[in-house]
Amino acid sequence: xxxxxxxxxxxxxxxxxxxxxxxxxxxxxxxxxxxxxxxxxxxxxxxxxxxxxxxxxxxxxxxxxxxxxxxxxxxxxxxxxxxxxxxxxxxxxxxxxxxxxxxxxxxxxxxxx
Amino acid sequence: xxxxxxxxxxxxxxxxxxxxxxxxxxxxxxxxxxxxxxxxxxxxxxxxxxxxxxxxxxxxxxxxxxxxxxxxxxxxxxxxxxxxxxxxxxxxxxxxxxxxxxxxxxxxxxxxxxxxxxxxxxxxxxxxxxxxxxxxxxxxxxxxxxxxxxxxxxxxxxxxxxxxxxxxxxxxxxxxxxxxxxxxxxxxxxxxxxxxxxxxxxxxxxxxxxxxxxxxxxxxxxxxxxxxxxxxxxxxxxxxxxxxxxxxxxxxxxxxxxxxxxxxxxxxxxxxxxxxxxxxxxxxxxxxxxxxxxxxxxxxxxxxxxxxxxxxxxxxxxxxxxxxxxxxxxxxxxxxxxxxxxxxxxxxxxxxxxxxxxxxxxxxxxxxxxxxxxxxxxxxxxxxxxxxxxxxxxxxxxxxxxxxxxxxxxxxxxxxxxxxxxxxxxxxxxxxxxxxxxxxxxxxxxxxxxxxxxxxxxxxxxxxxxxxxxxxxxxxxxxxxxxxxxxxxxxxxxxxxxxxxxxxxxxxxxxxxxxxxxxxxxx
Numbered sequence: 142x143x144x145x146x147x148x149x150x151x152x153x154x155x156x157x158x159x160x161x162x163x164x165x166x167x168x169x170x171x172x173x174x175x176x177x178x179x180x181x182x183x184x185x186x187x188x189x190x191x192x193x194x195x196x197x198x199x200x201x202x203x204x205x206x207x208x209x210x211x212x213x214x215x216x217x218x219x220x221x222x223x224x225x226x227x228x229x230x231x232x233x234x235x236x237x238x239x240x241x242x243x244x245x246x247x248x249x250x251x252x253x254x
Numbered sequence: 255x256x257x258x259x260x261x262x263x264x265x266x267x268x269x270x271x272x273x274x275x276x277x278x279x280x281x282x283x284x285x286x287x288x289x290x291x292x293x294x295x296x297x298x299x300x301x302x303x304x305x306x307x308x309x310x311x312x313x314x315x316x317x318x319x320x321x322x323x324x325x326x327x328x329x330x331x332x333x334x335x336x337x338x339x340x341x342x343x344x345x346x347x348x349x350x351x352x353x354x355x356x357x358x359x360x361x362x363x364x365x366x367x368x369x370x371x372x373x374x375x376x377x378x379x380x381x382x383x384x385x386x387x388x389x390x391x392x393x394x395x396x397x398x399x400x401x402x403x404x405x406x407x408x409x410x411x412x413x414x415x416x417x418x419x420x421x422x423x424x425x426x427x428x429x430x431x432x433x434x435x436x437x438x439x440x441x442x443x444x445x446x447x448x449x450x451x452x453x454x455x456x457x458x459x460x461x462x463x464x465x466x467x468x469x470x471x472x473x474x475x476x477x478x479x480x481x482x483x484x485x486x487x488x489x490x491x492x493x494x495x496x497x498x499x500x501x502x503x504x505x506x507x508x509x510x511x512x513x514x515x516x517x518x519x520x521x522x523x524x525x526x527x528x529x530x531x532x533x534x535x536x537x538x539x540x541x542x543x544x545x546x547x548x549x550x551x552x553x554x555x556x557x558x559x560x561x562x563x564x565x566x567x568x569x570x571x572x573x574x575x576x577x578x579x580x581x582x583x584x585x586x587x588x589x590x591x592x593x594x595x596x597x598x599x600x601x602x603x604x605x606x607x608x609x610x611x612x613x614x615x616x617x618x619x620x621x622x623x624x625x626x627x628x629x630x631x632x633x634x635x636x637x638x639x640x641x642x643x644x645x646x647x648x649x650x651x652x653x654x655x656x657x658x659x660x661x662x663x664x665x666x667x668x669x670x671x672x673x674x675x676x677x678x679x680x681x682x683x684x685x686x687x688x689x690x691x692x693x694x695x696x697x698x699x700x701x702x703x704x705x706x707x708x709x710x711x712x713x714x715x716x717x718x719x720x721x722x723x724x725x726x727x728x729x730x731x732x733x734x735x736x737x738x739x740x741x742x743x744x745x746x747x748x749x750x751x752x753x754x755x756x757x758x759x760x761x762x763x764x765x766x767x768x769x770x771x772x773x774x775x776x777x
Contacts, residue, residue: 157363173364174407201431229433231360231544231696231776234327238774239363 142219142251143190143211149182155250156243168194196227204228207236221247255634256476258594259341259659260581261483261652263312264574265305265353265402266490266614267600269298269624271571279503280568284579285628288596290640292630293675297646299688299707300602303614303622304545305355306330306777307691308601308649313337313356313392315653315668318691319766323356325694326544327775329366330356332381332391335667337653339393341481341660349396349470352463352485356392358775359401360433365774367391368399372409394483398466400459402487403428409466410459424453426492430547433776437547441493441566442505445559446550446612448566451494458496459487460570464577468584481656484581486574489604491613493566495573502572505565510557513608513621513737518553521610527741529716529726531616531701532609540721542699544776546613553610560607567606595659596630599649608737616692618705618714618728619738623690629655629673638675645680646707647673648688669764689763696776706759712738713755729755 145151150163152170160171168180183206184193190211196202210222223240227233269275272282274289275296301311301318310316310323310330315337323330342348357366364370367379368391377396380388391397400410404422414421426449430436441448455461467484474480488495515521525533534540538551578598585591603622605611614622627647631638654664654672664672674680692703702717710733716722729742729752742748 157365172362173370174362176362201433231433232362234773234775235358235360235362238358238365238772241772241774242363242365 142221142247143187145250146209146211146221146247147185147187147190147192149185149192149194155246157239201229202227202232255593257346257479257635257660258590258632259346259481259656260585260594260596261481261656262578262581262596262598263309263352263483263485264489264571264600264626265485265487266602266604267571267626268603268606268621269296269626271489271567272626274628275626277571279508279564280571280575282571282575284575284582285598285626288598288630289628291633292596292628292638292640293673294642295627295629295647295673296642296644297707298599298625298627298649299623299646299690300625300649301689302691303602303616303618304543305353305601306358309355310334311648311650312601312652315650315665315670317650317669317689317764319764320669322767322771324691324766324770325696325773326777327358327360327773328771329358329774330392331771332367334392335665336393337656337665337668338481338483339389340657340662340665341479342390342393342395344660344662345479346660347396347474347478347480348390348394348482349398349467349480350392350394350483350485351396351398351467351470352400352459352483353402353487354397354399354485355401359406359777360775361407364407368397369407371397371399372412373407396470398470400463400487402459402490402492410462413462414457418457421453421457424451425449426451426494428492430549434549435544435547436492437550439559441562443556443559443562445493445555445562446547447491447493448559448562449492449494450497450500453496455496455498455573458573460573460577463487464580467581471581471584471588479660481660486577488574489567489570491604493563493570495566495569499569499573500565503565503568505558505562508561508564510560511564511607513605514557514560515610515739516557518610524739525609528728529714530721534721535615536610540699541697542701542720543615543694544696545615548697552612555607555610555612560612563612564606567604592634593632595632595636597628597652597655598630599627599652600625601649616694616701616703618690618692618703618712619730620732620736623705623707623712625649627673631659631675641676643674643677643680645674645677645685646688646709647680647685650688651685687758687762689759691763695773704759704763706755706762708755708758711751711755713743713752713759715756715759727752 196205274286378390608621650670671683690705700719705714714728718724
């Protein structure tokens with residue numbers, strides 16, 4: 142799971158986005174609505190299995206930090222936790238909905254434990 | 255003879271908006287004529303006082319607890335029951351033109367079908383059933399969607415961008431830079447959500463909805479059965495009708511509404527007699543929901559602002575009525591009018607100055623709960639003496655009513671009988687009570703209300719939440735207190751009637767499925 146999620150360029154393979162481009166520690170994500178988010182990749186920690194990113198350069202979004210944790214349960218199962226801090230806060234609901242969609246995709250792709 | 259159903263809804267329209275209901279300002283001759291020819295319901299009540307839950311009730315015939323759209327931002331599942339689907343399966347041509355709002359509007363990830371149709375250029379999407387049949391989205395084979403502004407992915411906004419891009423900024427920006435409901439004032443008085451809109455009337459969403467409805471009706475064959483839901487986004491805020499129409503109502507000439515309490519001391523006394531979220535919102539200390547500007551404080555509302563907001567609403571109501579007249583004229587020109595059942599209603603009401611408040615929220619009083627509802631049965635099929643029905647009825651009865659018109663058995667998923675044709679039939683059909691629910695959890699503020707309307711009584715229980723411990727509530731006798739200024743909840747002499755109403759409500763309210771579905775957006 143971490144080998145899949147931990148690749149910043151693979152976001153569109155599981156999250157409801159249409160395209161992903163990565164250059165260094167920057168990522169550009171295209172949403173189905175056509176909106177493009179520019180993101181700073183904050184952390185890719187293969188030991189903690191934690192990925193963190195921040196939406197930047199968006200006049201609407203004054204603060205953002207997204208965190209994805211893959212927490213091992215057994216050798217064959219894990220919990221994926223997606224959390225977001227964002228201002229404006231109401232966008233948290235929309236990102237939460239997208240995250241739910243993405244997590245369901247992961248569940249279908251990797252199967253339940 | 256084909257069966258045709260024209261279902262017309264407005265958004266956020268008060269009972270007294272219409273001339274037939276006693277309104278004395280806006281001229282609404284088209285809808286008034288429907289009332290003269292049919293049944294006018296004097297106490298029609300929604301299952302919820304915001305858009306998505308109320309509209310979901312119209313489509314499903316279910317209470318909020320059952321369909322599960324417990325607040326704005328919670329999507330109605332695409333496989334939820336739908337009376338439009340039943341009609342489509344029985345050969346009806348089906349369309350929804352205007353505001354749907356079964357799915358959240360704020361949808362940057364384009365998760366929801368209704369936000370994708372205009373971009374896809376599709377009339378609908380078809381999904382495969384478990385037995386391999388293809389069925390259109392919620393039973394509608396044609397959707398052309400609009401809301402109150404020119405932004406976003408819906409058909410009206412796309413049409414505006416492609417044909418009149420200069421008009422995009424003419425409409426009031428409903429959300430501010432923080433994506434909160436905009437508190438910015440405009441017009442002559444600085445009232446929130448008011449704007450002088452230079453847009454030509456022909457580009458305004460009310461006329462666009464009528465244009466698209468006429469176009470769809472024109473394409474139907476003479477022998478087609480059809481169900482057309484025409485859903486006007488007005489008179490919901492923003493209050494920005496085209497400036498060319500402002501001459502219709504001069505706000506300076508308007509009387510203040512009967513529900514406005516002029517003396518601030520008396521106003522606060524009345525609000526303080528209600529559960530704490532009323533006065534908390536009035537003072538801006540308890541903003542619990544997204545349906546009003548978070549940064550606007552109702553106690554700052556002036557009498558002139560109330561007049562101006564009301565003038566704007568009256569103008570919007572007149573434009574809707576003229577749009578209805580155009581659609582009816584199309585039916586007459588085609589020789590179909592006498593074969594069409596017409597149902598007119600709205601999803602919820604609006605304060606418009608009552609109690610010193612605007613907008614809506616967790617407030618179960620007539621301002622938000624008493625709605626216009628008219629059913630003009632097709633004269634060629636149903637001989638009905640024009641009448642009024644005073645028995646409380648719910649919008650939860652609409653789905654069963656459409657089934658009845660179509661000659662179908664009442665769908666098993668519906669939770670209420672069809673609308674009655676008279677008060678005596680209301681009793682026979684079992685229209686004994688109407689139930690209304692509210693739940694909101696935004697901004698860390700949890701408010702839950704459950705309300706029963708029975709006879710002349712309206713009784714609201716608060717559930718434990720951020721400001722309520724579940725012991726407070728409201729009890730009004732509409733016969734003696736039509737403005738709901740006297741809360742009898744704590745009056746010992748009314749304890750028995752209160753407890754009887756609550757017992758009736760809890761026995762009849764469906765149990766909500768758990769866990770509740772996720773809220774995916776604020777609206």
